Amino acid sequence: MKYEKEIQSYAEKGFLVNPELLDKLEDIDEEKLFSFLNEDLVVINKDLVKSIEENKIKKLNWLHFDEARVIFEKNGYDEEYDAFLNILFEKKIELNGNGIDIGLDAEEESGGVVVLKNFDCKSKKLSVDDFVLYFNNRYKCLKEILSSRIELREAVSINRVLTKNDERIALIGIVNEKRITKNDNLLIELEDMSGKINLLINKNKPELKDSAKEIILDEVIGVVGNISNGFVFVDKFFFPDIPLIKELKKSNNEEFVVFISDLHVGSKYFLEKDFLNFLEWIRSKEAENVKYLFIVGDLIEGVGIYPGQENDLAIKDYRRQYEKFAELLKIIPEKISIILCPGNHDALRLDEPQPAINKEFLGELLKRENIFSVSNPAFVNIGAGVNFPGFDILLYHGGSFTFYADSVENIRLNGGLHNPGMIMKFLLKKRHLAPTHTSTSYIAGSKDLLVIDKVPDFFISGHIHRCSFSNYNNVTLLNCGCWFPQSDYQEKRGLEPEPSRAIIVNLKTRGCEIKYFGDESK
Secondary structure, three states: OOHHHHHHHHHHHHOOEEEHHHHHHHHHHHHHHHHHHHHOOOEEOOOHHHHHOOOOOOOOOHHHHHHHHHHHHHHOOOOHHHHHHHOOOOOOEEEEEEEEEEOOOOOOOOOHHHHEEEEEOOOOOOOOHHHHHHHHHHHHHHHHHOOHHHOOOOOOHHHHHOOOOOOOEEEEEEEEEEEOOOOOEEEEEEEOOOOOEEEEEEOOOOOHHHHHHHHHOOOOOEEEEEEEOEEEEEEEEEOOOOOOOOOOOOOOOEEEEEEEEEOOOEOOOOOOHHHHHHHHHHOHHHOOOOOEEEEEOOOOOOOOHHHHHHHHEEOOOOOHHHHHHHHHHHHOOOOOOEEEEOOOOOOOOOOEEEEEEEEEEEEEHHHHOOOEEEEEEOEEOOOEOOOOOEEEEOOOOOOOOHHHHHHOOOHHOOOHHOOOHHHHHHHHOOOHHHOOOOOEEEEOOOOOOOOOOHHHOEEEEEOOOOOOOEEEEEEEEEOOOEEEOOHHHHHOOOOOOOOOOEEEEEEOOOOOOOEEEOOOOO
């Protein structure tokens, strides 16, 4: 076999060679390549070789680079792999005209902010075909995750089992309908691209039936059971879920990240005095190791969000609201990287993904090197260094949370909106930020961008004005509070805010603290 000796040589050093490079093996400077990669396991491909040829050598998390490359080669495009290429070739990501450097200084012991996924989908007139593509893509993405489970590796398409009888089968599909029969059994209609079939969960299996209450419309699930007379009698069902991360990732450095959301600047209820207390603290010696600040949506109060809102506004022009917000952020030291994402009160469309807030609203603020404006949702990496992969952070303001707090019985009976950690865990199990069609307003297209295809280290949200932290399979779940007391409108919606709080995370220990900046006497 041609190149067998060369391939074996690379394999002995712990590397695999992409087939696209077989004709170039003799031209690769191996000594330079191996000193560059050190002992990190990586598949050597054309982009890596090109970066060396152009002397664009940087220190990266090569294991994550490898994972992103696999997704890229499978799907033809991957935002995260594209982000890595931008780092290698010293490009910038354009976010609505705001150039953001996502590279890492090779000599930095700890890296900064890398925007891995940022969405800028254009609004358009939708047709039935757009929704077909959207749900087909969701099915394919989540089917791939479910198929990795041993019980579902032999899953077949629905049309192949419709004529079978008294056989054990495994299926993966989208939940099209769910109802209780007159005999008190649970009946679910499951659909894939080949057809539909009815699943029956017998009332004589109370534990299974009770856990099936978490099955919701339009999500992708896997089932195992016996087929008889056109019905699948379910023995077990599976959610895509996230795997247990065996070890809680921790930074090598003593540095902190702060999470807040829902400022609602421009409202007459905005707790500006409390927020100024926060700004004073973040400039103090006590906060000298704070390196990152995330503000997760609803930067301003907005205009026309709900009936009668004009009576609740201190600043009635949303552009002036953003100007006030920018003035406040300029107080924060530039050594702190600030990551902003929008929410439903910001001056953007409600359809998710919401684009990043651009310079039209944030103006000169976006020229500061420490400001990163990203979409809702977004995926960001912080703290990566030469020997540390950094932390992957999933940001989602939380537009779907109210729907699941109301419609999922287990969440509703355990606090509903008072229990944001339970909602977030629920969505991680579904591997989707808004699986049910009506749970949020979204943009349908060739790709479902609300699928959680990558497991984060942190899942961060806001929207419901509660302040909490919890853990699920070693993913840290944080719901940020607000800077806004309960209004009449919030009371009508069942929101009981926990204002004037920030969540502070020590990245070296992963310990979380909620710090209050209001009047302690209240």
